Amino acid sequence: MPADAVLLAGARLPGADGLVAVRLRGGVVDRVEPDVVARGASAAAERVERVELDGRWIVPGLWDEHVHFSQWAVSRRRVDVGRAASAAEAAATIRTAIDAALVDDLVVARDFRDGLWPDRPSAAALDAVVPERAVVVVSSDLHALWLNSRALTAFGLPDHPTGVLREGEAFALHPRITAVPERRLDAWVADAARAAAARGVVGIHDLEMHGNLEGWSRRMGAGFDVLRVDSGVYPDALDRALDAGLRTGLELSPLHRVGHCKVITDGSLGTRTAFCADPYPDTEDRGVLAVPPEALRALLERAIAGGFVPAVHAIGDEANRHAIDVLVALGAGGRIEHAQLLHLDDVPRLAAAGITASIQPEHAMDDRDLAERYWPGREHRAYLVRSLVDAGVTVRFGSDAPVTPLDPWFAISAAVTRAREGRDPWFPAEAITGAEAIDASTRACLAPGQPADLAVLELDPTDPANADRLRSMPVAATFLAGRATHRAFG
Numbered sequence: 001m002p003a004d005a006v007l008l009a010g011a012r013l014p015g016a017d018g019l020v021a022v023r024l025r026g027g028v029v030d031r032v033e034p035d036v037v038a039r040g041a042s043a044a045a046e047r048v049e050r051v052e053l054d055g056r057w058i059v060p061g062l063w064d065e066h067v068h069f070s071q072w073a074v075s076r077r078r079v080d081v082g083r084a085a086s087a088a089e090a091a092a093t094i095r096t097a098i099d100a101a102l103v104d105d106l107v108v109a110r111d112f113r114d115g116l117w118p119d120r121p122s123a124a125a126l127d128a129v130v131p132e133r134a135v136v137v138v139s140s141d142l143h144a145l146w147l148n149s150r151a152l153t154a155f156g157l158p159d160h161p162t163g164v165l166r167e168g169e170a171f172a173l174h175p176r177i178t179a180v181p182e183r184r185l186d187a188w189v190a191d192a193a194r195a196a197a198a199r200g201v202v203g204i205h206d207l208e209m210h211g212n213l214e215g216w217s218r219r220m221g222a223g224f225d226v227l228r229v230d231s232g233v234y235p236d237a238l239d240r241a242l243d244a245g246l247r248t249g250l251e252l253s254p255l256h257r258v259g260h261c262k263v264i265t266d267g268s269l270g271t272r273t274a275f276c277a278d279p280y281p282d283t284e285d286r287g288v289l290a291v292p293p294e295a296l297r298a299l300l301e302r303a304i305a306g307g308f309v310p311a312v313h314a315i316g317d318e319a320n321r322h323a324i325d326v327l328v329a330l331g332a333g334g335r336i337e338h339a340q341l342l343h344l345d346d347v348p349r350l351a352a353a354g355i356t357a358s359i360q361p362e363h364a365m366d367d368r369d370l371a372e373r374y375w376p377g378r379e380h381r382a383y384l385v386r387s388l389v390d391a392g393v394t395v396r397f398g399s400d401a402p403v404t405p406l407d408p409w410f411a412i413s414a415a416v417t418r419a420r421e422g423r424d425p426w427f428p429a430e431a432i433t434g435a436e437a438i439d440a441s442t443r444a445c446l447a448p449g450q451p452a453d454l455a456v457l458e459l460d461p462t463d464p465a466n467a468d469r470l471r472s473m474p475v476a477a478t479f480l481a482g483r484a485t486h487r488a489f490g
Contacts, residue, residue, distance in 0.1 A: 003049035006482055008454070010035055011058040013446065014462040015435060022058060023048075024452040024482035032446055051490070056476050057460050060442040061202030061453035062408040065358050066337055066398030068142070069206045069229075070215065073188040074178050075110050075138070075402035082111030082140060087121045090137065091129035098133060106154075108177055109137040110402065112146055115270055115370045121146045123163025136177050140366070141270040141403055145170045145177070167267050167288055175210045186219055192406070193226040197485040199407050200455030200475045203228035203443065205358075205398070207262050207311070207337075213241070213252075220253045226485050228453070230259035232311065235299055247307025254481075260311035260335060261303040265291045266319035269340065269370055274316035276341065280374050286318070293322045300330055310334035311358065317341040317381065328353045335396075338363075341375060341382045351392040358396045361385060361414035362404040368426045379427070385415050386430045397440045412437040412461065413471035420471075434462040434470070452482035 005025040013020060021038030023031040031038075079097040084090035094109050107130070114121050126135050126148035134151040138144075145165045152160050155173060165173060180188075196204070204227055206212055212231045220229075231252075233241045238261060250258040267273020267288045272280055275287040291299070300310045310330075314323040315338045324346050327334050333354040340363065350357060364371075364383035371382045388395050397411040404410060415437045418425040425431065432440075438461055444450045458474035459466045478486040 002047075004046040005030065006049045006051060006452075006479075007038060008051050008053055008058065008456070008479075009038060010055055011053045011456070012055055012460070014057055014059060014438070014460050019055065022446065022454070024454075024479065027481035028452050029446060029448055029450045031448060051477075053456060053476075057457040058446065059200075059438055059455050059457060059461065060444045060446060060450070061455050061478060061480065062200045062441045063203045063205070063396075063443050064196070064201060064398050064401070064406055064408060065205045065396040066360060067204050067206055067401045067406055068208045069189060069192065069204060069401070069406075070185060070208050070211075071142070071174070071178055072401035072406055073185065073192040074180065076192060077188065078138070079107065079109035080111055081109050081137060082113065084112065086117050087112075087114065087119045087125045088129075090121070091126050094126075094135060094137070095129050098130065105133070106151070106177070107133050107135045109135070111140040112137045112144075113140045113270060113366075115272065116373065121164055123147060123149050123152060123160070126163070136173075138177070139170075139270060141268040142174070143167055143170060143268040143271040143273060145173055166271055167273055167290065171209065178210075182218070185215075186222070186224075189215075189219065190224065190226065193224070194486075196406050197226050197478045197480070198475060198488075199409060200457070200473075200478050200486075201227065201406070201408060202453040202455075202478065202480050202485075203230070204406075205230045205232065205259050207232040207259070209234055213237075213246075213258070216256050217252060220256045225255065225483075226480070228255045228257075228480070230257050232259035232262045233308065234262055238299075238303055238306075238308070241308075242302075242306040248309040250307075261300075261308035262311040262313060262337065263291055263296060263299060264313040265289065265296060265323055266314060266316050268315055269367055269374060272374060274341065275319040275322075276316040276375070277318045277321075277343070278378070281376060287316050289319060289322070293326055296323065297326045297329065300326060300332075300334075304330060304332045311337050313337045315340045317343050317346075317378070321346055324349055324353070324355065327355050338400075339384075339388075340367075341371075341378060342384060344381060344387075347384065347387050347391045347393065350388070354394075356394045356396055357388050358398060359383075359385065359388075360398050360400045360404065360411060362399065362410045364418070364426060365414050365420040366404065383427075384430055385432050389432055389436055395440045397437070408441045409471055409473045412441055412473075413467075415440070416467050416470060434464070434467070438462065452479060454479040
């Protein structure tokens with residue numbers, strides 16, 4: 001017979017002395033008490049599964065607050081050109097994968113980053129190396145697609161002038177290049193979920209753009225039980241969601257809830273479409289403002305009236321200012337997704353209005369050279385973390401997978417060290433502590449009545465001596481509602 005409770009004995013709490021025991025019962029934390037007290041208590045009246053942690057550290061389970069999960073699951077199987085230093089090198093990488101028979105008939109690659117390339121991506125550049133197959137390359141930020149001539153023809157765009165689709169053009173094509181049979185997609189999603197659980201993840205806020213609610217309802221109905229999932233809604237699905245009586249936080253099944261309503265107001269730094277107060281160097285181009293303030297306000301008024309919490313994508317400083325202005329006027333809090341470049345006087349406005357900053361610290365590690373090139377003189381206002389925390393802004397971390405890998409320890413490490421791959425820290429004054437980074441990566445605490453969603457670690461993530469090891473943090477076990485979804489010991 002199954003146990004009535006689970007006792008995690010011999011645990012350590014980060015930054016604290018002594019051992020504790022954490023008792024899990026009915027999907028919640030029942031007690032947290034000194035280990036010696038728990039060992040001396042009688043449990044004869046119930047069946048208790050005792051798990052000896054042998055001095056390992058225990059923290060609340062981790063959440064990824066911004067992910068595109070289906071795209072992440074599919075992306076893990078695509079050709080990776082992320083390390084290519086030029087369009088020619090990216091094309092050669094794809095050629096190698098084709099010659100090794102590692103791809104399907106439609107070749108889809110990922111993670112092109114052309115902002116620092118000496119040559120430009122174009123249909124002709126791909127045609128020269130891969131003339132016989134349809135090829136689509138997805139940018140690292142998802143805001144652009146690079147196609148060769150065969151792919152342009154296959155997708156009804158034979159006369160496209162460059163082969164590089166940006167913003168709305170790219171978003172419209174994403175569902176077609178991501179499309180795989182449901183059974184295969186769900187298997188890939190389950191595999192990606194298990195990999196996330198192995199990194200201590202218990203939940204995701206999935207902001208997949210297409211088929212999000214329906215896909216997760218199908219998976220949950222088929223027995224998916226690895227993660228908690230909040231499914232976001234986009235404007236094109238908002239009316240259907242409102243007609244169905246959906247709202248943020250509504251429980252659709254024990255592990256599945258309705259998430260936020262996400263609106264994309266501008267582009268990205270990598271595609272040079274983030275909407276900024278100042279033009280990009282050597283141009284008059286300030287980026288793309290996809291949803292101007294008056295349209296954003298009308299849309300969010302409707303969403304808020306229906307019970308949705310708004311989540312506004314804003315990357316450039318002017319896009320952020322517009323979004324903050326609208327959210328302040330509506331007085332409903334909400335979230336800014338990314339907040340990558342901010343006017344400094346907008347930081348306290350976020351705190352005063354109760355607006356959450358949902359940020360991705362690993363983006364700073366990927367984009368530091370891009371920011372210095374395309375946001376010169378403004379880099380000190382980019383990828384703020386310490387400033388947001390000190391101002392009292394509620395900060396939540398995510399990966400934006402597949403933009404960066406779905407691994408919360410990447411975000412935690414980037415926020416604490418502001419460095420990667422042996423480089424000097426980038427604006428180290430914006431670093432935060434390990435404890436603050438864990439807080440930004442979790443939704444609960446270790447206290448009675450809280451969800452029994454926990455991660456067991458081999459190192460203390462709050463100890464400064466472990467800062468350089470955070471990125472590869474060994475996760476010994478993950479518990480979801482008191483049930484192990486990952487265990488690497490015993």
